[in-house]
Amino acid sequence: MHETMVAESLVNSIIAEAAKNEGKPIKAKMSCGLLNTVNDEVLTFAFEAISKGTICEGITLEIEHKAMKGKCKDCGKEFDFEIVEPRCSHCGCDSFELLPDPPLLLEEIEFQTE
Amino acid sequence: MTNKRVQLGRKILSANEEYAQENQNLLREKGKYCLNMISSPGSGKTAILARTISDVRDRVKIGVVEGDIQTDIDAERIRATNAPAIQINTDGACHLSATQVNAALHQIGLNELDLVVIENVGNLVCPTAFELGEDGKVVVLSVAEGDDKPAKYPAIFSKAKVLLLNKIDLVNMGAVDFDVDKAMADAKRLNKDIEIFCISAKTGEGMADWYDWLIRKAGK
Numbered sequence: 118m119h120e121t122m123v124a125e126s127l128v129n130s131i132i133a134e135a136a137k138n139e140g141k142p143i144k145a146k147m148s149c150g151l152l153n154t155v156n157d158e159v160l161t162f163a164f165e166a167i168s169k170g171t172i173c174e175g176i177t178l179e180i181e182h183k184a185m186k187g188k189c190k191d192c193g194k195e196f197d198f199e200i201v202e203p204r205c206s207h208c209g210c211d212s213f214e215l216l217p218d219p220p221l222l223l224e225e226i227e228f229q230t231e
Numbered sequence: 232m233t234n235k236r237v238q239l240g241r242k243i244l245s246a247n248e249e250y251a252q253e254n255q256n257l258l259r260e261k262g263k264y265c266l267n268m269i270s271s272p273g274s275g276k277t278a279i280l281a282r283t284i285s286d287v288r289d290r291v292k293i294g295v296v297e298g299d300i301q302t303d304i305d306a307e308r309i310r311a312t313n314a315p316a317i318q319i320n321t322d323g324a325c326h327l328s329a330t331q332v333n334a335a336l337h338q339i340g341l342n343e344l345d346l347v348v349i350e351n352v353g354n355l356v357c358p359t360a361f362e363l364g365e366d367g368k369v370v371v372l373s374v375a376e377g378d379d380k381p382a383k384y385p386a387i388f389s390k391a392k393v394l395l396l397n398k399i400d401l402v403n404m405g406a407v408d409f410d411v412d413k414a415m416a417d418a419k420r421l422n423k424d425i426e427i428f429c430i431s432a433k434t435g436e437g438m439a440d441w442y443d444w445l446i447r448k449a450g451k
Contacts, residue, residue: 119325119326119356119357119360119361122244122324122328123243123244126243126244126246127243130239130241130243134237134239138235138237139235140234140235143234147243151386152359152360152386152389152390153360154356154357154359154360154386155360200385200386200389200421201382201385201420201421202420203389203420203421203422203423211423220242220243220244220248221242221243221244222239222240222241222242222243223239223240223241223242223243224238224239224240225236225237225238225239226236226237226239227234227235227236227237228234228235228236228237229233229234230233230234230235231233
C-alpha cells in the first residue's frame with residue numbers, strides 16, 4: 118500500500134514538470150530497486166486513481182525494476198543480487214558486500230507537442 | 232505531431248529521504264542510537280519494548296516513537312514504564328514517514344535518552360521501503376505467524392540488523408508448529424550478518440542476550 122505514496126509523489130512531480138514544459142505529458146518512465154518492494158499492478162492502479170482530474174490523467178506509466186548489485190569478496194566481480202539465493206553468480210561464493218539498492222527514480226517524461 | 236522527452240532522474244521519495252537524512256544528522260549530533268522496529272501486527276513489539284525498558288533502565292534510557300493507524304494505546308503502555316513515548320497516528324497509512332518521525336524526535340526530549348526506538352506501524356512490507364534516519368532495523372517475528380515468513384517477506388529480513396523470534400515459549404510448550412532452525416536458516420540465507428535472538432517477552436526467556444546487544448549499541 119506504500120505504492121499510494123509513491124504514486125502521489127509521481128503525480129506531483131509530473132504536474133510540476135508539466136508547468137515548465139510545453140505539451141501534454143503522455144508517458145512517464147520510472148525505475149526502482151529490489152527493496153522498494155514496488156508492485157507494478159498496485160502502483161499503476163494507484164497512479165491512475167490519483168491522476169484523475171489532473172494533467173496526468175491517461176498517462177502511460179512504465180516501471181523498470183533494476184537489480185541490486187553485490188560485489189563478491191572472493192572474485193571481486195559485481196553480480197545481480199538475488200534475494201532468495203544470495204551468492205555471487207560468477208563463483209558461487211556467499212561472502213559479498215551489498216551495494217546500495219537503486220532508488221525510486223522518475224527517469225523521463227514524454228510530452229506530446231503540436 | 233511531435234513528442235518531446237524530458238530526462239529527469241529525479242528521486243521519487245526525495246522528500247522522505249531529505250527528512251531521513253535530517254533525522255540521522257540530529258541523532259548523530261546528539262550521539263543517540265536509533266532503531267526502527269518492524270513486524271506484522273500482534274507480533275509483540277510493544278510488549279518487547281515495555282519489558283526491555285523496565286529491565287535495562289539502570290543502564291540505558293530508552294524513548295519510543297509509536298506508530299499506529301489509530302489510538303494511543305501503545306504509547307500509554309510505554310508511558311506506564313515511565314519512559315517517554317510520542318504517539319503518531321497515521322490515519323490509515325501503512326508506514327511511518329521520516330517527516331512524522333522528525334516532529335516526534337523534536338518532542339521526545341532526546342537529551343535525556345541514550346536510545347530511541349521507532350515502533351513502526353504493524354506491517355511486514357511497506358515500512359521497509361521508507362528510511363526514517365535510523366541506525367538499524369529490528370524485525371520481530373512471532374512464532375504464531377509461521378516459520379515461512381522470512382522466505383515470503385524477504386525484503387525486511389534482508390535489511391534488518393536484528394531478528395527477534397518472539398513468543399518462543401509457545402514452541403517450547405508445543406502450542407505451535409514452528410521450525411526455529413528453518414526460520415533462522417532462511418533469514419541467514421537472506422542476510423548472513425543478521426543477529427537472531429529467540430525470546431519471550433512474556434516469560435523473559437532469551438531477553439538477556441538481546442539486552443546485551445542493545446546496551447553495546449547504545450554505547451554503554
